[in-house]
Amino acid sequence: MHKKPFLVISALVSAVVLCANMVWMIADRAAILRDGREVVLKTQPIDPRDLLRGRYVRLNYSISRVPPITFTGEKPDYFDSGTAIFVRLEEGADGVWQAAEARVGPRPDDGAGVWIRGETYFRMASTDNPANVRYGIERFYAPEAQAPEIEKRMRDGEVTEVVVAVAADGRAQIKALRQAGNTIYTERLY
């Protein structure tokens, strides 16, 4: 094709749409951070590194395995990969939040509770075993300058609490790292 009609307009629209996509992602995440309910979760970090995005620490939470007893409502015979699961969190006496109730399917409409949205990530033949759930908060990307220290602390097991903001629709976002009740790293909005 030798002629490209409307090329400059198309290029402009393309660039604007791509940039708008990025702006939307940032605004969306910042909104979760700003407006989401704060909960504190117990964690054990696992290994690092990502080719495109630099280094990160993989986090595993106490709520990453949801025991069958917490499930209420209808439950399928097996969990497919990518089954949406909502888990209601309740604050314990030590200030750490635990899974109190779990539902398969859309977010229950009870208003008051803090429901975090997760997904199973492999097929499980039975629902009688604890369900392995991911919440989209399983990575912590350490800022370059502080990375070595934070990673070391995390791997030594000193950092055991992660403050997470949970949006009304259940999506979660890491907000801060804590160590024995003291915040050691706080996420900025932008």
Next chain:
Amino acid sequence: MATLIERQIDDWEKRGVIDAEVASALRGDIGATLEAGARKGTQKAARRFSFFQVVAFFAAISIAAAILIFIAANWDYVPRIARAGGVMAVIVAGYLGGALVHARYGLRRRIIEEACYLVGGAAFIGGVALIGQMYHISGDERDAALLYAAGLGLSGFAVRSLALVAVAAGWMVYWQVDGPNADTILSLQFVVFALSIGAGIGFATLMKSAWLRRIWYVAGAIGVLPIVGHYFLEALEWLVDTYDAIPVTLRISAWLIVLLFAALALIVGRFRPTLLEGLPVFSSRRAGRQFALGLLTIAFLHGELSDDAGLIAMSSLAVLYVLIALYCYGRDRQAIRYISYVVFAGEILVVYGETVYSMLGTSGFFLALGVVLAIVAFAVYRLERRWKARGKGKKADA
């Protein structure tokens, strides 16, 4: 550099067949024809290949990469929102720049136009990755791949960029093969994949680009592979196990010997065709296969030597091999030339990707590579001029 006809005119003028006036009129006419040809985008405009230009280009890329990585390593001092803004500025500059290049030069600067779009597309991928990092989004790489495929593919349709749509094919294949339903046809995933393949092939057909269409055929084939390919994968596994059973040092030395052989075959075939005339493997007619063999070897050696020092050594070796190939066949074989460029760019990306955690070290490597290449480019430039001068001298004597 004079074309054959220009040299002929020189000769006629010198021997008095035509006078100076006619000669200059003829020369002017050739120049006008060539320019008109170039304006129409035909291949007639003499495509001149200069080894010097290529090496200088490589040096420029290396130094640019060194600068970029140096900045990346010190990014913490730049506010995050400013980084995202900078990335967006690159996206806008890439897409608009490409469109403006097209508006200004039409098809004559097609590669530069495509390069602009590619820069814009790469910035989008980098920007999304950056946001993922800013907010610790652990979401699926698959979701990101779909976003990249859609972003690059649709914007590629919009600006009618072959390169962007080709890159989108790669992300689409990743999304399909990595998916949970890769091996079932009756799934939404496969429908989406099939539709995207159809769109890609349709676009390539509209653009009358045979190579892009082939890329999408291959993408479709790879995407279907998991469905038909259980046996294929099993056979592959057996091969890999067998290969792994061979001791590492033996594997490395064997591959190094093969690489040396490939490089030698290229050199002998090009510059000493009479030396080993009885052996067709050394013939310049097999240059394509010799070159491919070397590349295959490099791929395997990369698999063996993937840690820091080994990787740097291997990448240097690969760059050296590519330079040899360019020196031998860069002028005559278009395929070898372009594949060499791609391999060079790929080596930079591999080294960058693998050693991203020691960025300053990587930056240093690129800077050193850039400086060495700049020196090589200068030396080659002098050599090329001297050869040309000598060639002219010989002609004058005759």
